[in-house]
Amino acid sequence: MQLNLVKSKIHRAEVTDTSLNYEGSLAIDSxxxxxxxxxxxxxxxxxxxxxxERFETYAIPAPAGSKVISLNGGTAHLGKRGDLVTIMSFAVVDEKEAEGWKPTVLVLGDANRKVIKVSGK
Structure with a gap:
């Protein structure tokens, strides 16, 4: 049996920008x-x-150190600057690998200027 488990999570990321005239995706500080x-x-x-709102898209890297979290394309309608979002990715793992599984969790604070915690690595 295979299971879909949370692989990575960025919690309390503050939206810094929206760009409706972009084809799609979520830009995240690399x-x-x-x-x-x-x-x-x-x-x-x-x-x-x-x-x-909950939506599925794909991640694209924004410049390192920029603190950018940008809703692009149609997702720009689903939030605004200042909104806090949780960003999750998933992995398909077999039952044996799932035992003791721990996702990597990054918690942000202070308008994305502070990394509060990184766990699971």
Missing amino acids: EFMALANMRAYERILVGNMANG
Whole structure:
């Protein structure tokens, strides 16, 4: 049996920008992506804590150190600057690998300027 488990999560990321005239995706500071063990173009699920919206898209790296979290394309309608979002990616693992599984979790604070915690690595 194979299971879909949370692989990576960035919690309490503050939306810094929206870009409706972009084809899609969520831009994430590449430093955050590395800390959270996320890859460029990886499928992600995003939950907006401000309005309850949930949507699936893919991650693209923003410049390292930029603190950018940008809703692009149609997802720009699902949030606004200042909204807090949770960004999750998933992995398909077999039952044996699932035993003791721990996702990498990055918690942000202070308008993305502070990494509060990284766990699970």
